[in-house]
Amino acid sequence: MKNPFFILLRLMMMLIFTISANAFSLSEKQTNLLSKVAKAGYVDKQLHNEFWEEFKTKPTKREMEDFRNQALLISNLNIIVLDAARESVLKKKPQYDLAKSAIDYYKNKKMQINYEQTLSILERASDGKTMLVDGKLTYITLDSIEIAKENWRSRRDRIDMLLREKWDPIPKEVIINKNLSILWPFDFFKKELEKDQNNSEESPLYYAQMGEHTAAFIISYTSDINQNKNDRVVSCIKKGAILYGVDNIEPSFEHLNGDVMATTSYKAESTERNYFFNVACVVHNDQLIFFGATSDKYLDSLSQFSELKRNINIH
Structure with a gap:
């Protein structure tokens, strides 16, 4: 309707x-x-x-x-x-x-x-x-x-x-939930995700469009706190890739403000247009925070992902 x-x-x-x-x-x-x-x-x-x-x-x-x-x-x-x-x-x-x-x-x-x-x-x-x-x-x-x-x-x-002559988008604080916020110049919109075999959580997706084929996204959901942290973030990363038909990724590990984080990049191919993804998953207490950027140009995806990683606040 x-x-x-x-x-x-x-x-x-x-x-x-x-x-x-x-x-x-x-x-x-x-x-x-x-x-x-x-x-x-x-x-x-x-x-x-x-x-x-x-x-x-x-x-x-x-x-x-x-x-x-x-x-x-x-x-x-x-x-x-x-x-x-x-x-x-x-x-x-x-x-x-x-x-x-x-x-x-x-x-x-x-x-x-x-x-x-x-x-x-x-x-x-x-x-x-x-x-x-x-x-x-x-x-x-x-x-x-x-x-x-x-x-x-x-x-x-x-x-x-x-309509301002100087291109200088001003970051503003976007509150995703009580434990997650980000400084970003563009609005994030909320989209409810349907449950399926790859998504059993009732967690909304937040996304911001920065160009015709460039966007950033964030989703946060609960996970089994008893599971190994590395296993949790790897499962999170692979779960996202599978949605785009990519199943041969090997994430690397680092930390974000002391929390375990897995990152990777991959290309999702389609008949109309190929998209590059740069993504990360962070484990914070019982929460998994999956975020990333996508674009039809690899460098745009990487650049926006780097900005996202630098400006995200998990607390």
Whole structure:
């Protein structure tokens, strides 16, 4: 069932480009790059360079600041709407006042679809009834609201990084669980894994996309504390590789902040594209922390893995 807030994204995203175009002129390529960054889930140095190299005359600092603020406006308005939707669920009453800035903006700009959609979200959030989106019925729940907020915040951060002339992503603390955190400039998203013969744990996968074919990932789960630590991390490493049809790896051992860790690298081949993996597994008390990076370029995978290993905090 499709989340209504992703539909709302499609309805509102074009406003970003309409508003922003008033500040100064973007080329068709720049508009497409901005759209790609907003929708695709990642921004990297290559996209950033392509965007800025397209300027024949660079805008002034003030022009760029105004442009960036306008481009970020819709993300910020939708986060306000989502906060109001959450309170509407909890209080069983539409919290129009909490979304007043967004409602007034859409009303004053005569953006009827956005205006009506915002009111419907608050009403359906409060009464628990289904909402018709793209011809399909769906519910607005606390979980779907949090997922949508996470996506809007991520889009806002990506657009912000693209529209700053200097490529300098700022690391922020990402809390995975009470024993695991990481300093990383890109958002990690949570994905629930289905149980199968290779995954009997109810542990979510956290992943961050840094490029079209480059990503980092982390998963933490409990293991048998009575088993030898080396055996535990080797089993963890091989378990991950088997999922990609790789079964001939020999991990090496080292330590991460005093904890036993196994590391390895391998290539997963497919008909469409080959991916390189650089991965590690750390044993910490009864927890196994499996993390790594993957890319269609080996050096990109290795570089991101090195950053991940340097910035992960297991405590």
